[in-house]
Amino acid sequence: MRRAHAAWTVAASVLAALALQARAQPADWPDPAAMTFPPIHFQAPAPQKAVLANGITVYLAEDHALPLVQGVAYVAAPGVYDPPDKVGLASFTARLLRDGGAGGMSPDTIDEQLAYLGASVEASSSDHFASVSFSSLAVNIDQVLSIWQDVLTRPDFAQARIEVERQRQLEAIRRVVDNPVQLAVREFSYRVAEGHPSGAYPTAETIDAIQRSDLVAFHDAYYAPASTVVAITGDFDAKQMLAKLGATLGRWQHPLAPKPTIPAFNEHPAPKVYFVQKDVQQSIILIGQPAMRAYTPSYDAFTVADQILGAGGFTSRLFTDIRTKRGLAYSTGSQLTQGFAYPGIFLAYAFTRTDATGQVLHLILDEIARLRDEGVTPAELGQAREQIVNQAVFRDTSVAATTERTARVQLLGLEPGYFETYLQTVQSITPAEVQAAARQVLDPHGLVIMVVGNASAFDEPLSDFGQVVTIPLQ
Amino acid sequence: MRQPREARGPSLAPRTRRARPVAVALVALATAALVLPAALAQDLASRVHTATLDNGMRILLVEQHAAPVVSFDLMFDVGGVDEPPGLGGIAHMVEHMAFKGTTTIGTDHPAQERQALTDVEVLAYALANARGKSDPALVDTLQKEFMAARKQAQSLASQAPLDSILSVNGAVGLNASTGYDTTHYVVSLPANRVELYARIYADEMANAVFRSFYEERDVVREERRQRSEDDPQGVLMEAFLTEAFPGSPYGRPLIGSASAIEGYTATEAHAFYQAFYAPDRAVLVAVGDLDPVKDMATLERYFGAVPAHPTLHTRFPAPVAQTVERRTTVTFQAQPQIMIGYPKATYPAREAYVLDLVDALLGQGRTSRLYKRLVVQDQVATSVQTSSSFPGTRLPDAFIIYALPRAPHTTAEVEADVYDELHKLATEPVSDHELQKVKNLVRASTLRTWSSNAGLAQALAYNELFAGGWEHLMGDLETYDSVTAQEIQAVAQQVFAAQHRTVAVLQPPKGGS
Numbered sequence: 012m013r014r015a016h017a018a019w020t021v022a023a024s025v026l027a028a029l030a031l032q033a034r035a036q037p038a039d040w041p042d043p044a045a046m047t048f049p050p051i052h053f054q055a056p057a058p059q060k061a062v063l064a065n066g067i068t069v070y071l072a073e074d075h076a077l078p079l080v081q082g083v084a085y086v087a088a089p090g091v092y093d094p095p096d097k098v099g100l101a102s103f104t105a106r107l108l109r110d111g112g113a114g115g116m117s118p119d120t121i122d123e124q125l126a127y128l129g130a131s132v133e134a135s136s137s138d139h140f141a142s143v144s145f146s147s148l149a150v151n152i153d154q155v156l157s158i159w160q161d162v163l164t165r166p167d168f169a170q171a172r173i174e175v176e177r178q179r180q181l182e183a184i185r186r187v188v189d190n191p192v193q194l195a196v197r198e199f200s201y202r203v204a205e206g207h208p209s210g211a212y213p214t215a216e217t218i219d220a221i222q223r224s225d226l227v228a229f230h231d232a233y234y235a236p237a238s239t240v241v242a243i244t245g246d247f248d249a250k251q252m253l254a255k256l257g258a259t260l261g262r263w264q265h266p267l268a269p270k271p272t273i274p275a276f277n278e279h280p281a282p283k284v285y286f287v288q289k290d291v292q293q294s295i296i297l298i299g300q301p302a303m304r305a306y307t308p309s310y311d312a313f314t315v316a317d318q319i320l321g322a323g324g325f326t327s328r329l330f331t332d333i334r335t336k337r338g339l340a341y342s343t344g345s346q347l348t349q350g351f352a353y354p355g356i357f358l359a360y361a362f363t364r365t366d367a368t369g370q371v372l373h374l375i376l377d378e379i380a381r382l383r384d385e386g387v388t389p390a391e392l393g394q395a396r397e398q399i400v401n402q403a404v405f406r407d408t409s410v411a412a413t414t415e416r417t418a419r420v421q422l423l424g425l426e427p428g429y430f431e432t433y434l435q436t437v438q439s440i441t442p443a444e445v446q447a448a449a450r451q452v453l454d455p456h457g458l459v460i461m462v463v464g465n466a467s468a469f470d471e472p473l474s475d476f477g478q479v480v481t482i483p484l485q
Numbered sequence: 486m487r488q489p490r491e492a493r494g495p496s497l498a499p500r501t502r503r504a505r506p507v508a509v510a511l512v513a514l515a516t517a518a519l520v521l522p523a524a525l526a527q528d529l530a531s532r533v534h535t536a537t538l539d540n541g542m543r544i545l546l547v548e549q550h551a552a553p554v555v556s557f558d559l560m561f562d563v564g565g566v567d568e569p570p571g572l573g574g575i576a577h578m579v580e581h582m583a584f585k586g587t588t589t590i591g592t593d594h595p596a597q598e599r600q601a602l603t604d605v606e607v608l609a610y611a612l613a614n615a616r617g618k619s620d621p622a623l624v625d626t627l628q629k630e631f632m633a634a635r636k637q638a639q640s641l642a643s644q645a646p647l648d649s650i651l652s653v654n655g656a657v658g659l660n661a662s663t664g665y666d667t668t669h670y671v672v673s674l675p676a677n678r679v680e681l682y683a684r685i686y687a688d689e690m691a692n693a694v695f696r697s698f699y700e701e702r703d704v705v706r707e708e709r710r711q712r713s714e715d716d717p718q719g720v721l722m723e724a725f726l727t728e729a730f731p732g733s734p735y736g737r738p739l740i741g742s743a744s745a746i747e748g749y750t751a752t753e754a755h756a757f758y759q760a761f762y763a764p765d766r767a768v769l770v771a772v773g774d775l776d777p778v779k780d781m782a783t784l785e786r787y788f789g790a791v792p793a794h795p796t797l798h799t800r801f802p803a804p805v806a807q808t809v810e811r812r813t814t815v816t817f818q819a820q821p822q823i824m825i826g827y828p829k830a831t832y833p834a835r836e837a838y839v840l841d842l843v844d845a846l847l848g849q850g851r852t853s854r855l856y857k858r859l860v861v862q863d864q865v866a867t868s869v870q871t872s873s874s875f876p877g878t879r880l881p882d883a884f885i886i887y888a889l890p891r892a893p894h895t896t897a898e899v900e901a902d903v904y905d906e907l908h909k910l911a912t913e914p915v916s917d918h919e920l921q922k923v924k925n926l927v928r929a930s931t932l933r934t935w936s937s938n939a940g941l942a943q944a945l946a947y948n949e950l951f952a953g954g955w956e957h958l959m960g961d962l963e964t965y966d967s968v969t970a971q972e973i974q975a976v977a978q979q980v981f982a983a984q985h986r987t988v989a990v991l992q993p994p995k996g997g998s
Contacts, residue, residue, distance in 0.1 A: 036589055037790050043650050043684045048677045051553050077936055126852040127922045129929025175861055182867040182891045189717050189819035293710040325648035338703025341711055362711055394653050401655025404675050408552040
């Protein structure tokens with residue numbers, strides 16, 4: 012019985028009663044909802060821009076708060092360059108830049124040197140670019156810069172480490188199905204971006220197909236001064252840093268191969284209900300469709316719609332309705348990924364108990380339809396606008412974040428000042444414009460629905476929501 | 486995906502306290518090592534302003550003028566370890582409730598709402614009693630009345646008012662988390678919103694209203710499904726803690742069992758809140774673009790109005806000495822995982838510091854002994870992690886090793902490799918070079934955690950609350966520097982003995998994948 016703690020509760024209640032006597036807000040406390048504050052205008056100092064002799068743009072910003080230096084090279088060698096039969100190649104290449112030895116130093120030597128210096132060099136690849144980064148104590152910067160540059164420009168791709176990485180990836184693939192959220196996201200991304208490499212995921216076959224010669228060729232083709240932008244921040248003298256980079260990275264000469272042909276993005280994937288049967292307590296529900304490219308006018312308006320629908324946290328419609336009012340989920344909301352060369356993806360989600368799966372699907376679909384059909388209220392829009400504008404100050408709270416973002420913006424080809432333009436757009440946006448953007452993206456008949464769950468206990472068959480395609484659990 | 490109000494389960498990441506101590510600068514060459522730390526420590530100390538209010542609350546204001554923002558961390562000396570029997574997870578439930586608004590934030594009808602919430606509570610107890618008497622008709626009637634009363638109470642509340650006030654003011658990182666040791670509430674705001682912060686959070690400390698309690702109880706139940714029932718790591722961790730910590734609060738699920746959660750009442754949660762949430766158990770740290778005079782006065786004015794009241798002090802059972810290996814296997818539809826743990830002393834015992842270095846030596850980075858042996862050389866595992874303070878630091882805790890075997894290799898092969906490496910540590914002294922390397926690693930990684938306002942705020946709050954003062958953030962470096970190879974060997978011999986270990990293995994059902 013649960014009465015074991017009854018005595019404890021009584022004791023605590025006595026304390027509560029004692030405390031209650033003194034409780035009330037002092038009369039002079041203002042109403043927090045009515046408190047107003049002048050807007051804060053804060054522009055982080057722009058990083059210094061320089062171009063090395065080989066054409067690499069470098070953004071530098073001194074920051075002497077701590078004796079640290081960090082830097083990153085962004086390279087236009089993204090995951091969407093993966094050939095269909097070798098999905099995972101861009102990531103595999105990045106991993107091996109770091110793990111496969113470089114500049115004649117063995118993998119062990121690099122690992123040991125960096126560890127002893129308390130430094131790090133890491134490499135990874137995303138859908139939009141690859142990054143090779145470092146972090147170092149200021150006092151060790153020369154050694155770390157040297158390793159970082161070798162990793163970026165002179166990787167050795169040691170065969171033994173290729174096999175370690177291959178086995179690591181195969182194990183990761185085996186384990187994806189252990190995690191229902193990871194599984195749902197993988198399958199949703201694949202379906203919503205049907206036929207486009209941004210939705211492709213590595214399988215045992217594609218990982219097994221990757222050979223050392225593929226890694227060498229991928230690096231050779233796409234890692235070059237013409238595809239690289241660098242950002243470095245921290246405790247250094249910018250002039251000296253530039254001289255160091257000029258003497259080393261600035262001498263890297265390598266031609267850039269033409270971009271591979273990437274299939275066109277199908278903006279209208281088949282509106283189906285994809286389902287994975289798994290013996291779980293909670294259904295993972297993802298609903299979405301392709302949206303638009305980032306920082307286009309309709310994108311600016313749609314971010315506001317998305318904020319109100321589910322991306323705005325506690326106050327968003329999905330959070331309020333599904334979580335706060337009904338207690339049907341811990342995780343729920345929506346998000347919009349940023350697309351540059353191809354559209355971003357809009358996604359609404361909720362993880363709910365098995366026997367509420369149908370109920371929650373209806374709630375999400377209803378909120379999507381309501382946003383499209385009824386738009387947003389001026390009060391909601393006002394809140395979303397204030398939130399976006401007031402949070403903007405946090406974009407520049409870290410010198411490193413500002414510098415690195417500036418470098419990424421150049422690589423992705425965004426116009427300088429795009430964010431200021433975005434803020435201005437948001438500030439003057441109307442409910443009608445927000446609704447128009449919602450109507451442009453959200454097509455109730457075009458939604459891709461993904462559910463991972465235990466169908467034997469659903470409250471409603473998924474066939475009520477469209478044509479069901481069952482994906483076998485591998 | 487953003488996960489607001491995240492209840493942090495036991496995390497594999499080291500705790501803030503001294504596990505990753507404050508670092509100061511790492512230097513490759515020992516010659517320079519003595520200069521930088523002192524200068525950095527002095528610089529930080531010069532920017533910290535402290536106040537202890539009449540009600541016992543402590544405030545640390547840290548000037549950091551690089552950008553016009555401020556990060557707040559309000560930390561309480563209460564956590565899962567303070568829960569009474571039968572109410573496992575109530576600390577976390579209270580964390581979900583403690584910031585749902587107050588008598589003046591969140592409703593325009595406080596008196597009516599109070600009555601409506603009382604009606605809900607009376608029906609909650611009536612329903613629980615009816616269920617106990619197995620009277621289906623009565624249960625059905627009461628269930629309907631209960632739902633209607635909840636709807637009535639909801640109609641008197643404004644939805645998410647506290648959150649929306651903070652959001653429109655530009656809040657980022659609005660969150661809270663519950664650990665076994667402590668509970669804390671964090672948010673960052675534009676720097677001119679100090680008074681707004683103080684108005685809201687001081688009010689929550691004094692006048693919290695636990696509105697929508699039963700809806701939130703369902704949310705927490707969903708959180709448990711997500712973190713502890715469908716996630717194999719969560720499943721394994723609960724099994725490990727149960728086995729490794731019999732009789733200790735660390736042996737209970739932090740989020741609470743399913744049946745415990747489903748039985749919570751608002752009365753119980755509020756009693757827990759009253760029993761532990763008092764100003765003399767709280768530390769507020771604000772780091773950012775602050776005026777030490779004006780902003781401190783604002784914070785003092787609001788938080789000083791929070792009434793002091795007596796609180797409960799939890800008595801902890803003495804740890805039971807372990808004399809034989811403990812072992813448990815969980816069957817779960819997933820690839821195998823393994824967690825191995827050894828009981829150990831916590832701070833300020835010297836052993837705890839020595840084991841922090843062992844943690845770095847065995848588990849931190851690509852050159853750590855376990856990574857090299859299990860992942861690169863023998864390739865029996867795809868990943869291996871260690872923690873020297875699991876799952877907390879207030880009570881005697883454990884040194885743990887967590888690994889994912891790589892098929893077709895088994896957890897038994899992982900175990901064999903781990904034990905062999907632990908044996909080496911106990912029988913062969915660590916070289917000077919390797920010892921210096923891990924000292925460098927520990928210092929450098931800590932220095933990096935200082936670079937964010939929020940990270941620094943959390944570290945200062947934890948040290949102020951549990952380490953005897955925020956200054957300890959800087960005081961432990963010398964302790965680490967003084968650890969010798971002989972000490973590491975001696976501690977390894979003592980701690981990593983076979984009869985002390987607990988092994989938890991997660992395996993798929995036979996014939997399953």
